[in-house]
Amino acid sequence: MRGRDPEEEHRAATPLELLFDLTFVVAVAQASVQLHHALAEGHPGAGVATYAAVFFAIWWAWMNFTWFASAYDTDDVPYRLLTLLQMAGVLVLAAGVPAVFRDGDFTVVVIGYVIMRLALVTQWLRSAAEHPQGRGAALRYAAGITVVQAGWIARLWAPDAWAWGTFVVLAAAELAVPAWAECGRRTNWHPGHIAERYGLFTIIVLGEVILGSLAAVQTAVTDHGLSTPVLLLAVGGLLLVFALWWICFTGGDARLPTLRTALTWGYGHYLVFAALAAIGSGMEAALDAVEHHGHVSTRGAGLAIAVPVVIVLGVLGLLHRITATGAMGHVLMVLPGVLVVSALGFGAPALGIGGAVLGMGLAVSATLAANLFAVRHHGADVR
Structure with a gap:
């Protein structure tokens, strides 16, 4: 895992990436269906807010996999198995979407999300070990993602009054990780x-x-x-x-x-x-x-x-x-x-x-x- 060439010609999505995307079809469909139910029941405000939170988890996990794969896709056995783990995570997340809309219960969504994110941490640690030129950024990614995942897990025990405030803080922290990790040498995404x-x-x-x-x-x-x-x-x-x-x-x-x-x-x-x-x-x-x-x-x-x-x-x-x-x-x-x-x-x-x-x-x-x-x-x- 030494980094792909960002100038590589004819670079295209791989069959594994396409299969990975198909799991997100389920998650997007769940979010859309639940938003429709909220609108039909006359709760547009709560429905849109919950939809925005759930979709953030879906999109952010997809985006991070996509940019990592663009830079470090080796398509070997360890890479494929860790991708399989991320696919399992998004299906777990999708299964938890109805509970978020119905009861505000993020437990299953967080479990699925953390599975995906920690699988990506493992990928970053592998790239740090095998790609010395990108080691600094890889380690910053791994550390930043891990710390934020601890925050998502701790949020499950936060008082209800803190629910949206802690969500905004942790989402902002997720968004800040790439900006911090890439502050030195940029990863080789295409x-x-x-x-x-x-x-x-x-x-x-x-x-x-x-x-x-x-x-x-x-x-x-x-x-x-x-x-x-x-x-x-x-x-x-x-x-x-x-x-x-x-x-x-x-x-x-x-x-x-x-x-x-x-x-x-x-x-x-x-x-x-x-x-x-x-x-x-x-x-x-x-x-x-x-x-x-x-x-x-x-x-x-x-x-x-x-x-x-x-x-x-x-x-x-x-x-x-x-x-x-x-x-x-x-x-x-x-x-x-x-x-x-x-x-x-x-x-x-x-x-x-x-x-x-x-x-x-x-x-x-x-x-x-x-x-x-x-x-x-x-x-x-x-x-």
């Missing part, structure tokens, strides 16, 4: 490989949106037949997903010349991934509103879709501008799309939830088209 891995996770999340939406549409059609609102929701939702996919995959690989840029780009995708997955929950809540199930209002359902779409547009606009890639770095062309989508969310009672979602799909498509036109005809001058 920019092109990292960009591909993030793209693959985006596909996974969008796939969850499509799957959840399809299941909800199918249930609605089976129960009451195909109505105009359901048809508009299905068409608008598909258009929305396709337009967001197009936005995510415009431009080439992200340019990450400095540690600060790399961390901003990597961390910023937490909001992108979490918001994309939440769109699926919003689509299911919208179908609940059409079928008069649960306690979600038409405006609430519209905002359950509009808010995550706005987050995706805003964050990708910022990240595309920072990395000088992609089409969404034109602030004056992203802002109208954000405003229109927000207005459609608030105006869902007047337009009907189906019309509002179709309008969101058209608004995001128009935002994409305007930005692509600007890139083609004006280039960086409009940024």
Whole structure:
């Protein structure tokens, strides 16, 4: 384990990485389903907060594995077995997600999370032993991760009143570890490989949106037949997903010349991934509103879709501008799309939830088209 070449040509995701990602499909699906239930039961505030916490655990474990693998993937027997242990950890975490939403009980989630993180600590210790040039960073990673895991375990016995405060502190500590560990010699992660891995996770999340939406549409059609609102929701939702996919995959690989840029780009995708997955929950809540199930209002359902779409547009606009890639770095062309989508969310009672979602799909498509036109005809001058 001496470090991969960051200039390696034709570096691509391995079959093991793809299998690893499939375990995260389960965890993302659990989080999305539970968020939908919280919205349907009329608890959007608590549901969103819990969803954000659970998704942080999912995303952070995935992200740390991905960046480590980009630098040190040996694909030998010890590496594969430790990856298997991390896969087991994410499945344990996924099994504990319902208890977090139902009772605020993080016990099983923490157990699964700590399994994944300590498996990665073992990988870092191996790299420290076998790659002298990167030993300092590897040992800092191992030490930092271990200390924070002790904090997560201790948090299980903290008073309920400290629950969210301790979560924020420990999450901030997790985010600080890479910045501290990489302060000297940067690990040999591969920019092109990292960009591909993030793209693959985006596909996974969008796939969850499509799957959840399809299941909800199918249930609605089976129960009451195909109505105009359901048809508009299905068409608008598909258009929305396709337009967001197009936005995510415009431009080439992200340019990450400095540690600060790399961390901003990597961390910023937490909001992108979490918001994309939440769109699926919003689509299911919208179908609940059409079928008069649960306690979600038409405006609430519209905002359950509009808010995550706005987050995706805003964050990708910022990240595309920072990395000088992609089409969404034109602030004056992203802002109208954000405003229109927000207005459609608030105006869902007047337009009907189906019309509002179709309008969101058209608004995001128009935002994409305007930005692509600007890139083609004006280039960086409009940024």
